[in-house]
Amino acid sequence: MDLLIFQVPILMVQASLDGILLGILxxxxxxxxxxxxxxxxxxxxxxGDLVILGGYITYFMYLSGIHPALGVIVAPxxxxxxxxxxxxxxxxKVVDRDLFISILATFGxxxxxxxxxxxxxxxxxxxxxxxFGTTMLFNNSVTLxxxxxxxxxxxxxxAIGLVVYMKKSKLGRAIRATAQNARAAKILGVDxxxxxxxxxxxxxxxxxxxxxxxxxxxxxxxxMGLPYTIRSFMIVIxxxxxxxxxxxxxxxxxxxxxxxxxxxxxxEFRIGSVFLLLVLILVYRxxxxxxxxxxxx
Amino acid sequence: xxxxxxxxxxxxxxxxxxxxxxxxxxKVVGDKIVLGSAISLTGKYSxxxxxxxxxxxxxxxxxxxxxxxxxxxxxxxxEIIYYDDESNPKRAAQLAERLISQDGxxxxxxxxxxxxxxxxxPVTEKxxxxxxxxxxxxxxxxxxxxxxxxxxxxxxxxxxxxxIDLAVEKNGGKPVSVAMAFEQxxxxxxxxxxxxxxIERTGSKKVIDDKLPKELNDMAATLAKVKAVKPDVLxxxxxxxxxxxxxxxxxxxxxxxxxxxxxxxxxAKLSKQHGKNSQYALCASQWHKTLTYKDDxxxxxxTYDADFKKLFDYAPPYQAAESSAALLVxxxxxxxxxxxDKVKVRDALAATDMQTFYxxxxxxxxxxxxxxxxxxxxxxxxxxxxxxxxxxxTKWASAELIHPIPSWSKR
Numbered sequence: 001m002d003l004l005i006f007q008v009p010i011l012m013v014q015a016s017l018d019g020i021l022l023g024i025l026x027x028x029x030x031x032x033x034x035x036x037x038x039x040x041x042x043x044x045x046x047x048g049d050l051v052i053l054g055g056y057i058t059y060f061m062y063l064s065g066i067h068p069a070l071g072v073i074v075a076p077x078x079x080x081x082x083x084x085x086x087x088x089x090x091x092x093k094v095v096d097r098d099l100f101i102s103i104l105a106t107f108g109x110x111x112x113x114x115x116x117x118x119x120x121x122x123x124x125x126x127x128x129x130x131x132f133g134t135t136m137l138f139n140n141s142v143t144l145x146x147x148x149x150x151x152x153x154x155x156x157x158x159a160i161g162l163v164v165y166m167k168k169s170k171l172g173r174a175i176r177a178t179a180q181n182a183r184a185a186k187i188l189g190v191d192x193x194x195x196x197x198x199x200x201x202x203x204x205x206x207x208x209x210x211x212x213x214x215x216x217x218x219x220x221x222x223x224m225g226l227p228y229t230i231r232s233f234m235i236v237i238x239x240x241x242x243x244x245x246x247x248x249x250x251x252x253x254x255x256x257x258x259x260x261x262x263x264x265x266x267x268e269f270r271i272g273s274v275f276l277l278l279v280l281i282l283v284y285r286x287x288x289x290x291x292x293x294x295x296x297x
Numbered sequence: 298x299x300x301x302x303x304x305x306x307x308x309x310x311x312x313x314x315x316x317x318x319x320x321x322x323x324k325v326v327g328d329k330i331v332l333g334s335a336i337s338l339t340g341k342y343s344x345x346x347x348x349x350x351x352x353x354x355x356x357x358x359x360x361x362x363x364x365x366x367x368x369x370x371x372x373x374x375x376e377i378i379y380y381d382d383e384s385n386p387k388r389a390a391q392l393a394e395r396l397i398s399q400d401g402x403x404x405x406x407x408x409x410x411x412x413x414x415x416x417x418x419p420v421t422e423k424x425x426x427x428x429x430x431x432x433x434x435x436x437x438x439x440x441x442x443x444x445x446x447x448x449x450x451x452x453x454x455x456x457x458x459x460x461i462d463l464a465v466e467k468n469g470g471k472p473v474s475v476a477m478a479f480e481q482x483x484x485x486x487x488x489x490x491x492x493x494x495x496i497e498r499t500g501s502k503k504v505i506d507d508k509l510p511k512e513l514n515d516m517a518a519t520l521a522k523v524k525a526v527k528p529d530v531l532x533x534x535x536x537x538x539x540x541x542x543x544x545x546x547x548x549x550x551x552x553x554x555x556x557x558x559x560x561x562x563x564x565a566k567l568s569k570q571h572g573k574n575s576q577y578a579l580c581a582s583q584w585h586k587t588l589t590y591k592d593d594x595x596x597x598x599x600t601y602d603a604d605f606k607k608l609f610d611y612a613p614p615y616q617a618a619e620s621s622a623a624l625l626v627x628x629x630x631x632x633x634x635x636x637x638d639k640v641k642v643r644d645a646l647a648a649t650d651m652q653t654f655y656x657x658x659x660x661x662x663x664x665x666x667x668x669x670x671x672x673x674x675x676x677x678x679x680x681x682x683x684x685x686x687x688x689x690x691t692k693w694a695s696a697e698l699i700h701p702i703p704s705w706s707k708r
């Protein structure tokens with residue numbers, strides 16, 4: 001137990017801002033998960049690994065001299081096709097099965113991705129330097145790396161962009177129709193197979209964006225995906241499937257929760273406290289989730 | 298039909314049995330001394346595993362080409378059987394078992410990392426197989442009373458205590474305040490124990506004591522605390538990830554500390570990944586090429602560095618150097634024992650007292666090397682070119698320690 005944060009109140013401002021910025025990034029990953037969960041009823045355990053793969057794309061751009069910030073455009077473009085490919089190879093075979101089968105399948109994909117990334121890129125921890133500098137607030141006592149601000153901004157842009165796309169575009173409408181009732185959508189002429197592939201691709205693309213941002217703000221490593229899967233799973237559980245503003249709010253909430261847990265309980269309990277919260281929320285939500293089916297609106 | 302099946306399976310079982318005993322050979326075949334090693338060629342330790350293997354291989358080639366090992370008037374050559382332990386302790390223990398009981402290996406070289414060495418040591422101990430290891434520094438390896446384990450490197454608790462002494466010295470002999478952030482794994486926690494002892498010995502004070510989880514890639518909270526508390530020294534140890542994360546966020550958050558001491562800067566290629574932001578970081582290292590130790594095989598650190606670069610196309614990290622040293626120790630022990638008897642070789646190893654390009658080697662009763670101090674280097678940059686320069690101990694210092702670290706506003 002560390003009470004420093006109460007003795008130095010400015011740390012609360014730091015923790016809150018760090019938490020919110022981090023949470024927005026989490027929310028973006030969770031958004032992808034919610035989309036695909038809602039449409040295909042698949043919980044993607046490989047979510048975090050897709051994030052890390054996106055990070056590596058950005059890292060290699062950085063290595064070849066391209067500014068890593070451009071990764072937020074290139075990584076999703078490549079990851080979209082990775083997602084579609086994954087769908088065609090594996091996911092289309094488990095999409096109508098029960099949740100357990102799809103969890104097993106994506107768990108397998110997760111392990112495969114970890115090992116492949118380790119094999120291809122090596123086990124070194126890497127990062128992409130953006131050289132964005134730092135914003136100082138309150139007479140230098142609160143510092144916000146511009147890379148974090150950048151990552152939050154990009155996350156928001158992509159999230160809003162996707163919401164608009166889902167509302168306005170033909171594919172977006174088809175995705176929403178499939179989510180509501182796949183059979184009815186099929187009868188009305190929606191190619192659900194295509195919709196599923198696109199949904200999985202869009203999710204992977206979102207992971208690609210997030211991965212770029214992780215490489216720019218933090219570090220990446222082939223085995224670092226799982227915490228991102230857990231966090232996005234949790235955010236979706238708290239927010240509910242169809243609830244996009246809820247995803248944003250619970251993402252930021254989770255980010256702040258993590259930061260404060262870090263300050264008060266100690267860094268060693270940071271990720272542990274996320275797991276604990278997950279258990280508590282699952283127990284609380286179990287009843288609701290088992291009684292009610294929710295759809296992406 | 299059924300009978301056929303039974304006979305078939307019996308025959309195949311027999312065949313497997315025969316083939317396995319046929320392939321198993323003794324520790325010395327013809328003029329070859331066979332050493333065994335489980336090593337991380339895949340999995341999360343694979344980069345350091347490869348450094349280790351390269352170090353072993355280079356030493357084997359060098360010793361073999363310079364006359365080999367002389368035992369009982371005959372010359373022998375080294376050969377190593379490697380298995381990939383996939384960076385997995387359970388697998389490493391299985392492979393050690395297989396090397397010893399199936400392949401008949403009677404002398405082992407260590408794997409990479411303390412965790413894997415810990416998994417293998419009980420096996421080699423059980424069979425009474427001498428193991429010289431070069432990459433397991435955790436103190437707990439040397440307190441279990443193992444008789445057949447020998448480590449050429451200094452134990453983990455000695456990694457960063459020098460830094461605390463150095464800070465006290467720079468503070469005019471007065472105690473300092475220390476902020477600590479250590480990953481929760483055997484190695485880093487041993488480093489922490491060493492730092493705690495140094496804090497106690499010098500009457501210093503620990504003001505932050507954070508433990509970093511393995512999955513962590515964000516130290517913002519710890520660093521914000523450091524900014525608020527303003528310690529004299531910040532000590533970070535969390536393998537490569539810890540070193541990289543710390544430097545990135547210290548620079549981004551403009552954290553000013555007079556002294557920053559870390560481990561694994563070498564493996565993290567700090568100055569390569571972070572350039573000038575890594576300047577002034579103080580790093581603990583088992584070895585540095587500018588140290589003036591000498592031996593007949595690799596001459597000295599600078600020659601080793603050059604030869605290694607020629608062979609593998611990259612500068613040798615200390616993980617490779619210490620691995621090479623392990624082979625020199627084995628050769629020396631075989632020749633002094635003048636026998637292939639495991640117990641005699643073990644006793645000869647225990648009596649080792651030699652100098653290699655990597656440092657002096659002399660084992661304490663627990664198996665750790667007590668004759669080789671750690672060195673501290675500081676990242677120093679001239680323009681955009683950054684270099685690691687030894688600053689402590691003073692005997693090998695090639696540059697003066699820059700202390701305190703200039704504040705970010707003045708850089």
